[in-house]
Amino acid sequence: xxxxxxxxxxxxxxxxxxxxxxxxxxxxxxxxxxxxxxxxxxxxxxxxxxxxxxxxxxxxxxxxxxxxxxxxxxxxxxxxxxxxxxxxxxxxxxxxxxxxxxxxxxxxxxxxxxxxxxxxxxxxxxxxxxxxxxxxxxxxxxxxxxxxxxxxxxxxxxxxxxxxxxxxxxxxxxxxxxxxxxxxxxxxxxxxxxxxxxxxxxxxxxxxxxxxxxxxxxxxxxxxxxxxxxxxxxxxxxxxxxxxxxxxxxxxxxxxxxxxxxxxxxxxxxxxxxxxxxxxxxxxxxxxxxxxxxxxxxxxxxxxxxxxxxxxxxxxxxxxxxxxxxxxxxxxxxxxxxxxxxxxxxxxxxxxxxxxxxxxxxxxxxxxxxxxxxxxxxxxxxxxxxxxxxxxxxxxxxxxxxxxxxxxxxxxxxxxxxxxxxxxxxxxxxxxxxxxxxxxxxxxxxxxxxxxxxxxxxxxxxxxxxxxxxxxxxxxxxxxxxxxxxxxxxxxxxxxxxxxxxxxxxxxxxxxxxxxxxxxxxxxxxxxxxxxxxxxxxxxxxxxxx
Amino acid sequence: xxxxxxxxxxxxxxxxxxxxxxxxxxxxxxxxxxxxxxxxxxxxxxxxxxxxxxxxxxxxxxxxxxxxxxxxxxxxxxxxxxxxxxxxxxxxxxxxxxxxxxxxxxxxxxxxxxxxxxxxxxxxxxxxxxxxxxxxxxxxxxxxxxxxxxxxxxxxxxxxxxxxxxxxxxxxxxxxxxxxxxxxxxxxxxxxxxxxxxxxxxxxxxxxxxxxxxxxxxxxxxxxxxxxxxxxxxxxxxxxxxxxxxxxxxxxxxxxxxxxxxxxxxxxxxxxxxxxxxxxxxxxxxxxxxxxxxxxxxxxxxxxxxxxxxxxxxxxxxxxxxxxxxxxxxxxxxxxxxxxxxxxxxxxxxxxxxxxxxxxxxxxxxxxxxxxxxxxxxxxxxxxxxxxxxxxxxxxxxxxxxxxxxxxxxxxxxxxxxxxxxxxxxxxxxxxxxxxxxx
Numbered sequence: 001x002x003x004x005x006x007x008x009x010x011x012x013x014x015x016x017x018x019x020x021x022x023x024x025x026x027x028x029x030x031x032x033x034x035x036x037x038x039x040x041x042x043x044x045x046x047x048x049x050x051x052x053x054x055x056x057x058x059x060x061x062x063x064x065x066x067x068x069x070x071x072x073x074x075x076x077x078x079x080x081x082x083x084x085x086x087x088x089x090x091x092x093x094x095x096x097x098x099x100x101x102x103x104x105x106x107x108x109x110x111x112x113x114x115x116x117x118x119x120x121x122x123x124x125x126x127x128x129x130x131x132x133x134x135x136x137x138x139x140x141x142x143x144x145x146x147x148x149x150x151x152x153x154x155x156x157x158x159x160x161x162x163x164x165x166x167x168x169x170x171x172x173x174x175x176x177x178x179x180x181x182x183x184x185x186x187x188x189x190x191x192x193x194x195x196x197x198x199x200x201x202x203x204x205x206x207x208x209x210x211x212x213x214x215x216x217x218x219x220x221x222x223x224x225x226x227x228x229x230x231x232x233x234x235x236x237x238x239x240x241x242x243x244x245x246x247x248x249x250x251x252x253x254x255x256x257x258x259x260x261x262x263x264x265x266x267x268x269x270x271x272x273x274x275x276x277x278x279x280x281x282x283x284x285x286x287x288x289x290x291x292x293x294x295x296x297x298x299x300x301x302x303x304x305x306x307x308x309x310x311x312x313x314x315x316x317x318x319x320x321x322x323x324x325x326x327x328x329x330x331x332x333x334x335x336x337x338x339x340x341x342x343x344x345x346x347x348x349x350x351x352x353x354x355x356x357x358x359x360x361x362x363x364x365x366x367x368x369x370x371x372x373x374x375x376x377x378x379x380x381x382x383x384x385x386x387x388x389x390x391x392x393x394x395x396x397x398x399x400x401x402x403x404x405x406x407x408x409x410x411x412x413x414x415x416x417x418x419x420x421x422x423x424x425x426x427x428x429x430x431x432x433x434x435x436x437x438x439x440x441x442x443x444x445x446x447x448x449x450x451x452x453x454x455x456x457x458x459x460x461x462x463x464x465x466x467x468x469x470x471x472x473x474x475x476x477x478x479x480x481x482x483x484x485x486x487x488x489x490x491x492x493x494x495x496x497x498x499x500x501x502x503x504x505x506x507x508x509x510x511x512x513x514x515x516x517x518x519x520x521x522x523x524x525x526x527x528x529x530x531x532x533x534x535x536x537x538x539x540x541x542x543x544x545x546x
Numbered sequence: 547x548x549x550x551x552x553x554x555x556x557x558x559x560x561x562x563x564x565x566x567x568x569x570x571x572x573x574x575x576x577x578x579x580x581x582x583x584x585x586x587x588x589x590x591x592x593x594x595x596x597x598x599x600x601x602x603x604x605x606x607x608x609x610x611x612x613x614x615x616x617x618x619x620x621x622x623x624x625x626x627x628x629x630x631x632x633x634x635x636x637x638x639x640x641x642x643x644x645x646x647x648x649x650x651x652x653x654x655x656x657x658x659x660x661x662x663x664x665x666x667x668x669x670x671x672x673x674x675x676x677x678x679x680x681x682x683x684x685x686x687x688x689x690x691x692x693x694x695x696x697x698x699x700x701x702x703x704x705x706x707x708x709x710x711x712x713x714x715x716x717x718x719x720x721x722x723x724x725x726x727x728x729x730x731x732x733x734x735x736x737x738x739x740x741x742x743x744x745x746x747x748x749x750x751x752x753x754x755x756x757x758x759x760x761x762x763x764x765x766x767x768x769x770x771x772x773x774x775x776x777x778x779x780x781x782x783x784x785x786x787x788x789x790x791x792x793x794x795x796x797x798x799x800x801x802x803x804x805x806x807x808x809x810x811x812x813x814x815x816x817x818x819x820x821x822x823x824x825x826x827x828x829x830x831x832x833x834x835x836x837x838x839x840x841x842x843x844x845x846x847x848x849x850x851x852x853x854x855x856x857x858x859x860x861x862x863x864x865x866x867x868x869x870x871x872x873x874x875x876x877x878x879x880x881x882x883x884x885x886x887x888x889x890x891x892x893x894x895x896x897x898x899x900x901x902x903x904x905x906x907x908x909x910x911x912x913x914x915x916x917x918x919x920x921x922x923x924x925x926x927x928x929x930x931x932x933x934x935x936x937x938x939x940x941x942x943x944x945x946x947x948x949x950x951x952x953x954x955x956x957x958x959x960x961x962x963x964x965x966x967x968x969x970x971x972x973x974x975x976x977x978x979x980x981x982x983x984x985x
Binding site: 044116118208373470506509510 | 599757759761763766779794799804823928932
């Protein structure tokens with residue numbers, strides 16, 4: 001048995017070396033051909049065996065085929081059952097033969113069927129590819145390979161890792177392999193000193209596996225007796241666990257802060273347009289949410305227009321959404337709101353009607369179903385700092401985007417002529433008019449600016465939530481809440497209010513649950529408004545107080 | 547004040563005319579040339595606007611297709627069928643009003659409709675008072691059996707419980723997250739599942755229960771909690787009764803935080819083909835769903851149904867899903883029962899329909915049981931990146947729907963049986979009495 005595994009290992013090592021050297025020797029055995037056939041048609045259990053067999057067949061195309069299978073690029077042609085590696089080219093598939101790697105004429109999508117995978121097969125594939133890729137040139141691939149092998153370490157994996165460690169030069173990969181061995185060393189079979197050394201070395205790692213290992217060492221069985229007989233080891237592991245928990249709490253606090261800021265960023269983005277239309281102009285615009293929805297749908301349309309270039313379509317959607325939502329906003333202002341200035345109840349009803357109208361329009365054009373807006377590659381996944389702390393990219397970019405939009409808006413209001421006029425009209429309409437400012441035009445432009453920013457917020461929202469006709473309704477209440485809490489007419493107040501509500505929500509959530517946290521925040525705001533009806537940062541000056 | 551009133555009135559009347567014209571045009575579409583005098587009317591009570599339009603519009607189209615098809619076969623009892631479509635607009639009290647309208651004004655023979663449990667609960671008193679018939683096509687929390695309602699969707703023992711069995715036996719799951727939206731269906735289902743898990747020896751500290759509001763979109767801390775809960779080395783799974791729109795951000799956040807289906811699989815009871823067609827499926831691949839029908843099931847009956855649907859809707863990209871199959875079965879059972887009874891009179895149909903059998907699209911026979919639920923196969927599938935399911939597990943025969951869960955102490959002793967001598971939806975086997983409560 002031992003001999004057998006050794007020989008298998010030698011073959012694996014040999015195979016990987018073979019792959020590295022780039023030699024074109026093809027050892028097409030029956031195993032290879034049979035396994036490929038099973039991969040196409042066999043039961044799930046047979047496919048598991050086929051993957052293992054493929055890995056051992058030593059065929060030079062094995063790694064490419066397995067990787068294509070894992071990535072979902074392995075297809076079979078419907079007419080002759082040939083296995084191909086396919087890439088979507090928009091209309092159909094570009095093909096290469098899976099075995100010979102020769103290019104083949106492209107086919108329509110209906111002519112090729114994907115080889116399906118289950119979770120079990122995916123786990124096995126990752127592990128198998130890990131073993132095949134342990135000696136790859138790219139250190140990133142090697143690290144992924146090590147991480148794939150950590151989950152289930154058997155003797156074979158350990159020996160492969162040990163031989164890799166000897167020649168490994170990349171520090172990250174070395175560290176990952178060493179962690180595996182340290183974890184092994186803490187197990188009860190080893191000498192006491194070796195275990196103590198391992199625990200001492202492990203305690204500075206921010207590793208979930210290390211933590212679980214320590215927890216296992218201090219665990220008790222059902223009768224209350226310790227599972228680990230050696231008291232020294234237990235105490236050491238207990239002490240290490242305390243140190244780890246302290247760090248864990250710190251990371252937890254950092255994580256909550258990030259969550260809060262990112263929720264705050266969404267709130268601020270949603271509210272900032274309203275801060276202008278409601279805060280500066282005093283218009284209660286119930287269609288604000290629908291303007292955001294328009295922005296989100298703009299992203300969808302942009303994506304339809306340029307399907308090959310997702311990243312660029314999202315970036316281009318930002319100005320497009322600004323223009324579309326802005327123009328819609330100006331149309332609403334010119335068409336409806338300007339006849340209703342000074343009559344807040346009528347404005348409220350009229351804009352509510354507009355919001356229903358916009359929703360139903362979108363429903364008729366795009367169907368009531370949610371639309372699929374894909375996230376570009378650079379916005380997916382997370383920035384992994386260690387096992388306990390990872391910041392998701394999409395939230396990170398939205399936080400950044402929110403600050404940028406805010407800064408840009410502030411500059412517009414402070415430095416441009418429009419900004420000056422907006423501030424003048426907001427402070428004292430009659431006086432501004434007397435000074436020759438065309439207030440009607442300024443009103444339209446201000447409303448357009450606020451609406452345009454709502455559209456831009458919609459682009460950001462399309463990346464984190466559903467793009468559907470109801471998108472706006474979900475955010476309208478939150479938006480008003482932030483603006484009122486921050487102080488009507490104060491942009492900086494909106495920013496601070498958004499972030500503080502976001503953080504408060506995220507701090508409360510773990511204790512109170514998502515539902516109660518939301519209620520508590522609402523109750524707090526109601527009480528706060530009782531005490532300070534003008535919000536956090538009330539506007540000062542004669543005009544505001546009159 | 548007067549001005550305000552005027553504005554409200556103006557808005558209302560506009561809405562009314564819009565919805566009325568919508569309804570008119572739809573009914574006109576379905577009726578064709580049939581004479582109103584000798585038609586049998588069928589009510590279709592699904593939201594065509596508002597939050598639930600996303601799911602319910604398809605069911606309205608399904609019903610129109612079924613009615614159309616039946617008319618091509620020569621109608622029912624020698625008369626043409628006529629679909630009466632109304633729009634309750636995702637507004638729960640409006641469901642009750644529209645039901646009254648359908649039963650008293652339009653005098654429909656049966657109603658096919660509702661999606662959410664709360665809409666069904668608001669229809670119940672009206673349909674019982676006026677003695678109508680409602681076919682309810684969606685999986686639900688059970689704990690109900692009305693004389694006037696036929697539940698063609700899954701009861702918990704036809705979806706939730708087998709799914710948990712699969713996770714426990716096949717995936718060796720030891721730790722459980724029960725995550726749901728905060729309303730009646732998830733709360734009741736999770737109560738049943740919690741009792742079931744505890745009965746199977748799962749310790750309370752290995753169960754985490756979490757509720758979120760409707761349309762929840764900020765899943766960061768909850769996913770982080772799930773990740774933490776699942777990082778102890780024991781296999782963890784999420785049983786999700788998260789409803790509707792909240793699912794997309796949830797799966798997105800799982801993907802972004804690096805939780806893959808291989809580490810912590812999520813099995814969902816409310817995510818079907820229709821919901822998947824509107825979203826980026828990349829982060830969902832490998833997660834599970836439990837249903838009684840998948841579009842991907844390869845049977846001739848299913849292929850026929852999909853073909854008919856595509857021809858009717860004139861869009862080869864549209865998908866079929868579980869509640870559509872439920873309406874398909876429910877409608878055909880009703881047709882059979884009416885033919886058997888020779889009349890559409892509710893009492894006669896209610897009596898005739900019990901025991902009626904009709905083949906499932908996925909193989910096997912559905913049968914209307916005395917408790918007004920039907921027998922169904924249970925399927926568990928993994929989500930593929932084309933938005934379809936790959937079946938990884940299924941029951942080898944159909945499972946009978948159980949109205950009152952056997953895992954809750956208070957409903958264990960209650961059975962529903964609408965055949966004599968019991969004739970009751972909530973008969974206690976302990977006190978040998980019908981509680982008298984109507985539903």
